[in-house]
Amino acid sequence: MKLITLLFSSICFILSSTISVANTLTGEIIYNQIVEQLAKKNLHANPSISMVRHFPICPSRVNINKIFGSWKTVSISCPDTNWKLVVRTNINNKLSVMQKNETQYVAKTNMIVALKTSLNKGDILKDVHLTQFESTKNVGGGVFYEKDQLKGRTLKRSLSVGTIIRARHLNPDWIILKDQIVTIEHQVGSIIINAQGIAQEAGQKGQRIWVNNFNSGKKVLCWIKDNKKVTTNAKVY
Numbered sequence: 001m002k003l004i005t006l007l008f009s010s011i012c013f014i015l016s017s018t019i020s021v022a023n024t025l026t027g028e029i030i031y032n033q034i035v036e037q038l039a040k041k042n043l044h045a046n047p048s049i050s051m052v053r054h055f056p057i058c059p060s061r062v063n064i065n066k067i068f069g070s071w072k073t074v075s076i077s078c079p080d081t082n083w084k085l086v087v088r089t090n091i092n093n094k095l096s097v098m099q100k101n102e103t104q105y106v107a108k109t110n111m112i113v114a115l116k117t118s119l120n121k122g123d124i125l126k127d128v129h130l131t132q133f134e135s136t137k138n139v140g141g142g143v144f145y146e147k148d149q150l151k152g153r154t155l156k157r158s159l160s161v162g163t164i165i166r167a168r169h170l171n172p173d174w175i176i177l178k179d180q181i182v183t184i185e186h187q188v189g190s191i192i193i194n195a196q197g198i199a200q201e202a203g204q205k206g207q208r209i210w211v212n213n214f215n216s217g218k219k220v221l222c223w224i225k226d227n228k229k230v231t232t233n234a235k236v237y
Contacts, residue, residue: 027053030062030076034089035168037064039142043071044167045089048207051172056083090206111135113144118161125150125165142166174202175227176209184211184222185231197230 058078076085116131203209222230
């Protein structure tokens with residue numbers, strides 16, 4: 001009887017752990033949901049959120065709402081819990097498929113980038129893999145119009161020949177890696193103070209990451225400015 005009880009408890013623990021892992025809400029999930037929602041609005045987004053960060057479990061899809069009257073910043077919330085998050089979307093207006101003409105939206109002719117050959121998950125995109133085709137249809141957001149925007153990027157999933165490449169198909173474009181030595185810039189008025197530090201996590205341009213300051217030994221929350229520099233000031237562009 002004790003053996004049966006022990007086995008039953010073990011099975012319950014395993015099932016509980018499996019369900020917990022399955023429902024874990026990560027930065028990558030939120031990133032993809034933001035990209036997909038803004039793509040429906042014909043906006044190309046590259047949210048500033050750590051892919052490996054974990055959030056409280058949300059049984060249903062998170063709510064994504066614009067704030068300050070713009071999609072440049074969104075609030076993330078879970079309908080079943082009371083936690084909230086604010087994320088910068090880093091919308092690239094140059095990649096919009098549509099342009100406003102008076103009160104109507106009309107399609108422009110664009111050269112959309114697609115795959116010239118099938119590729120596997122993890123493959124690095126090269127010029128020989130890419131082609132462009134002319135389209136006057138609304139193909140949605142999250143697409144690319146220049147091959148150079150995709151060279152060197154890695155695929156998050158396998159894609160077949162002819163697939164239009166979208167932001168959600170790509171792994172994050174990290175410009176700073178974890179444990180990379182960076183310059184920390186702090187500006188007060190016209191005075192700029194620089195210090196050396198080490199990145200505690202990977203990040204994309206405009207994203208906030210923790211950096212360990214060599215001089216003080218303290219962790220500082222900074223915005224990524226370029227592939228070698230971070231700043232304590234919020235405005236990085």
